Amino acid sequence: xxxxxxxxxxxxxxxxxxxxxxxxxxxxxxxxxxxxxxxxxxxxxxxxxxxxxxxxxxxxxxxxxxxxxxxxxxxxxxxxxxxxxxxxxxxxxxxxxxxxxxxxxxxxxxxxxxxxxxxxxxxxxxxxxxxxxxxxxxxxxxxxxxxxxxxxxxxxxxxxxxxxxxxxxxxxxxxxxxxxxxxxxxxxxxxxxxxxxxxxxxxxxxxxxxxxxxxxxxxxxxxxxxxxxxxxxxxxxxx
Amino acid sequence: xxxxxxxxxxxxxxxxxxxxxxxxxxxxxxxxxxxxxxxxxxxxxxxxxxxxxxxxxxxxxxxxxxxxxxxxxxxxxxxxxxxxxxxxxxxxxxxxxxxxxxxxxxxxxxxxxxxxxxxxxxxxxxxxxxxxxxxxxxxxxxxxxxxxxxxxxxxxxxxxxxxxxxxxxxxxxxxxxxxxxxxxxxxxxxxxxxxxxxxxxxxxxxxxxxxxxxxxxxxxxxxxxxxxxxxxxxxxxxxxxxxxxxxxxxxxxxxxxxxxxxxxxxxxxxxxxxxxxxxxxxxxxxxxxxxxxxxxxxxxxxxxxxxxxxxxxxxxxxxxxxxxxxxxxxxxxxxxxxxxxxxxxxxxxxxxxxxxxxxxxxxxxxxx
Numbered sequence: 001x002x003x004x005x006x007x008x009x010x011x012x013x014x015x016x017x018x019x020x021x022x023x024x025x026x027x028x029x030x031x032x033x034x035x036x037x038x039x040x041x042x043x044x045x046x047x048x049x050x051x052x053x054x055x056x057x058x059x060x061x062x063x064x065x066x067x068x069x070x071x072x073x074x075x076x077x078x079x080x081x082x083x084x085x086x087x088x089x090x091x092x093x094x095x096x097x098x099x100x101x102x103x104x105x106x107x108x109x110x111x112x113x114x115x116x117x118x119x120x121x122x123x124x125x126x127x128x129x130x131x132x133x134x135x136x137x138x139x140x141x142x143x144x145x146x147x148x149x150x151x152x153x154x155x156x157x158x159x160x161x162x163x164x165x166x167x168x169x170x171x172x173x174x175x176x177x178x179x180x181x182x183x184x185x186x187x188x189x190x191x192x193x194x195x196x197x198x199x200x201x202x203x204x205x206x207x208x209x210x211x212x213x214x215x216x217x218x219x220x221x222x223x224x225x226x227x228x229x230x231x232x233x234x235x236x237x238x239x
Numbered sequence: 240x241x242x243x244x245x246x247x248x249x250x251x252x253x254x255x256x257x258x259x260x261x262x263x264x265x266x267x268x269x270x271x272x273x274x275x276x277x278x279x280x281x282x283x284x285x286x287x288x289x290x291x292x293x294x295x296x297x298x299x300x301x302x303x304x305x306x307x308x309x310x311x312x313x314x315x316x317x318x319x320x321x322x323x324x325x326x327x328x329x330x331x332x333x334x335x336x337x338x339x340x341x342x343x344x345x346x347x348x349x350x351x352x353x354x355x356x357x358x359x360x361x362x363x364x365x366x367x368x369x370x371x372x373x374x375x376x377x378x379x380x381x382x383x384x385x386x387x388x389x390x391x392x393x394x395x396x397x398x399x400x401x402x403x404x405x406x407x408x409x410x411x412x413x414x415x416x417x418x419x420x421x422x423x424x425x426x427x428x429x430x431x432x433x434x435x436x437x438x439x440x441x442x443x444x445x446x447x448x449x450x451x452x453x454x455x456x457x458x459x460x461x462x463x464x465x466x467x468x469x470x471x472x473x474x475x476x477x478x479x480x481x482x483x484x485x486x487x488x489x490x491x492x493x494x495x496x497x498x499x500x501x502x503x504x505x506x507x508x509x510x511x512x513x514x515x516x517x518x519x520x521x522x523x524x525x526x527x528x529x530x531x532x533x534x535x536x537x538x539x540x541x542x543x544x545x546x547x548x549x550x551x552x553x554x555x556x557x558x559x560x561x562x563x564x565x566x567x568x569x570x571x572x573x574x575x576x577x578x579x580x581x582x583x584x585x586x587x588x589x590x591x592x593x594x595x596x597x598x599x600x601x602x603x604x605x606x607x
Contacts (some may be wrong), residue, residue, distance in 0.1 A: 123329055129316040130288050130323040131390045132346030137317075141342070145333045228333055 005206075009199050011178055012186030013206055019094055019182055020162035023102035024109075024155050031106060031154060035113035036139075040122075057107040061167025068100055068172040096173040097180045101162035109158035112218065116150020116225045117143065146228055153221035160214030164207060183207060245301055245426045246270060246394075250286050252293035259283070259293070259450040268442025269420045269427045271458070273434070273471075279450040280430045284396045287428060288323050289316035300394045300426065320347065322387030322425075324397040328379040330371035336382050337367040343390025350391075357385040361415055377408035381415065388419075395419075395427040401436060406598070409436070414602060416440055421604035434475040438462060438518035439601025446470055463565035465548035465556040468521070473554065477520035478567045481603070484513045492537075492592070498562025499540035499588075504595040514603040521556060523594035524568035527587045528578055538590040542566065544580055559588055 005013065037043070038050055056064050072079040073091045082088040090096035120143055128138045144151075166184035173180040175189060187203045190196035249262035259279045263270075272280040285291040287298050289305070292313065298305040300321075306313045322343075330339050340354050358364040361381040371379060380400055387395055397416075401409045417440060420427060431437050437444060437458065444461040446454040453470055454461050461467060463478035482495040482502060493507040495515065502517070509515065531539065542561035549555045555575045557568045566588055580586070 121329075123325070123327075124331060126290050126316070127323065127325060127329040128331070128342070130290070130319070130321055130396075131343035131386065132317050132320070133342075134315075134317050134346075137346065141345075142331060 005202055006199060008177065009186065009203055012181050012183050012203065015094060015097075015178070015181065016163050016183040019097045019101055020159050022095075023098045023105060023162040024159045026098070027102040027106055027109065027158065028151070028155055031109040031158070032113055032151060034106075035110045035117055035154075036143075038110070039114045039117040053110050054107045056104050056168070061104065061165075062171050064103060065100060065168035065171025068096075068103065068168060072096065072099060072172070090173075092173050092176060092180065094173075094179055097165075097169050097182055098162075100168040100172045101165040101182075102158075104165045104168050105158035105161035108161050109154040112154030112157055112222070113147065113151050116147040116153075116222075119150075119225065120146045147225060149221040149225035149228065153218040153225070156214045156218045156221065160211050163210055246428070247297065247299040248283065248287065249295075249297045250283060250293045251295040252282070252286070252291075257450050261447065261450070261452050263445050263452050263455045265426070265443040265445070265455075267424070267426060269416075269429050269440045270443045270445060271437045271441035272428065272430045272445050272447055273432065273437050273441075274447035274453075276432060278447045280432075280447050281398055283447070284323075284398050284428060284430055287319075287394075288321050288396055289314060289319050290323075303393065317346065320391065320393040322390050322392030322395045324380075324383050324387045324395065324400045326399045326402055328371070328383045328403075330374075330379055330382055330386070332371055334370075335367065336363060336369050336371070336374070339371065339382055339386050340367075340389050342386060347391040352388065354389065357388055360388075360418070361385045375408075376404055377411055380404060380408075381412060384412075384415070384419075388423075392425055395425050397427060398430045399432070400429075401431075401433070410598065413439055417602050418604055434462075434471060434477070435518060435598045438477070438479050438599065439516065459564065462518075463558055463567055465546050465558045465567065468548065468556045468567070468569075469550070473550075473569070474522065475520070476556065476567055476569065477518050477523075477599075478558075478565050480517045480519060480561070480564050480566070482515050482517050484509050484511050484515065486511060497540075498564045499542060499566075500561075501538075502540070502590070502595075503537040503592050504600070505593060505597075507597075507600065509602060516601050516603055517595065518599040519566060519590055519595065520599070521567040521569035523591055524566060525589040526557060526559070526568050526570060526574070526578065526580070527589060528584075530587050531589060534589065536589045537592050540566070540588050540590070542586060542588060544582055544584045544586055546582060547575060547580055549575070559586060561588065 034053060070076050074083060079090060090099055125138050125142055128142045133141060164184055169182060170185055175181050175185040183203055187200055190199040244264050245267045246265040250259060252259045259282055261283055272283060274280055286293050286296060295308045297307045304312050305319050337354060340357060358367060361384060363378060363381050363385060366378060401412060420440060429440060441458040444458040445452055448470060454467055459479045468476045480497045482497040484493060485496045486494040487506060488494060491506050492503045495502040495504060540561045542559040544557055545560045546558040547555060549572050553571050555570055555572045557570060557580055559566045559568060568588060
């Protein structure tokens with residue numbers, strides 16, 4: 001693989017994998033919490049939260065990137081706070097690319113997890129409560145195992161989306177080789193230089209393979225969540 | 240243990256369409272909530288479990304207050320230690336039968352039966368490694384009962400646990416429930432709209448009607464009250480007698496001893512000496528003033544009329560004291576008039592042997 005891809009191309013693929021991995025892993029707990037809140041809780045700001053979560057799906061990515069820059073840039077309110085308190089800089093760093101990717105992938109992740117939570121019969125959770133399980137235990141021992149395939153499907157989708165994120169990333173963290181030049185940014189950069197087509201094609205093939213693999217994996221996992229949840233209600237012994 | 244006031248329940252709640260106002264007390268044993276669907280039975284059980292929160296309520300189980308609106312006490316479901324057997328099982332699909340049975344152990348310390356003991360009691364030992372999706376309806380329900388038992392409950396709630404099952408499956412589970420009633424000290428609140436189940440299992444019968452308590456008392460008393468026949472259903476009405484198996488005769492009959500004399504019923508599997516309760520439907524009982532001779536019916540019990548209730552239709556219901564127990568007979572008003580039936584009249588009751596079906600007979604174990 002390293003022979004087939006040139007060093008610059010390989011660098012972009014490796015960076016994208018790193019960015020997508022951290023974007024997915026770090027946003028997953030928030031994704032589960034948000035999905036659970038939207039699926040199960042009735043609270044005043046529910047519609048607002050729902051809109052906010054889906055916003056990156058509808059906004060032009062460049063707008064999302066710009067808003068991220070305003071908020072998380074070194075002079076932005078959150079960005080300045082993070083730098084002073086934790087020494088964490090996001091703007092023009094790969095960490096910022098991970099944040100942009102996470103924000104852009106969040107709606108997909110929440111949607112997949114939310115659907116799987118809605119497929120779980122709340123009566124099972126009630127049954128667990130009567131057997132002595134507190135709300136947290138009910139979630140850990142009943143809800144989470146039942147939605148696990150859905151959570152994994154959401155994570156896979158989010159990972160694939162994060163791999164391909166371009167507009168918000170380039171606006172927020174630019175296109176710095178080795179730091180923020182992810183796979184799509186690299187494709188864009190190679191398109192700008194004469195003779196870059198060969199590199200572009202190789203990266204395009206890598207992108208397509210990753211995207212298709214992720215879609216297939218999430219489809220299989222989604223089917224498993226259905227089977228798991230249906231297990232009980234099938235009624236027939238050999239269902 | 241306060242045998243006479245094991246359960247104290249008082250609930251009041253206004254729904255959009257009807258209001259619930261229920262209060263009763265019950266001793267040790269099975270307390271059956273009986274009534275039409277929509278009468279509010281499940282709401283009562285859900286409130287006892289803490290799954291629904293009534294406007295006002297007080298629930299005390301064996302001296303332990305689960306909720307008391309006046310005292311601002313409300314225990315969440317997971318702290319109530321009620322084992323709830325739902326109508327539709329609600330087994331956890333991702334766990335094996337063993338996993339389901341052991342689920343409550345994690346949260347409830349204390350002595351109690353082991354998985355193997357419960358599995359043996361309920362006849363599910365061979366299913367332990369299976370998933371719920373590979374169980375039959377009757378098996379699922381037994382696992383659900385076992386799961387509730389394993390959680391070391393201070394009380395069992397059963398919401399029509401047999402409603403989803405056919406006759407043979409019901410017959411398979413009822414004996415387990417009777418053993419549970421007689422061999423554990425755990426009080427059971429049992430919702431049903433099947434009189435045969437109630438007659439076999441219940442110690443106390445609470446008749447729920449339109450969100451209120453219409454009658455409450457020992458099952459034999461409520462079932463033999465002629466005034467309640469319309470609520471219980473004219474077809475299903477019938478009193479409950481206690482009896483003991485005396486002999487199994489070679490011609491396919493089993494001889495029982497009850498307070499009023501000997502009864503013959505189609506052969507039973509229960510051993511000699513086994514105590515039973517026996518439901519005799521009012522429509523299967525005939526009344527004669529003189530002891531009938533030359534009649535095919537084998538069962539003739541002598542007694543005294545204690546009450547007579549005439550409805551608007553052609554029927555009348557007669558309550559007869561047989562020994563220390565009460566029987567109900569449904570006859571026509573015309574016959575009642577012809578025989579001059581009134582309280583105090585000595586009569587003979589004739590019960591057709593084949594009319595006592597296996598579904599009307601329940602076992603009683605131990606000293607209960």
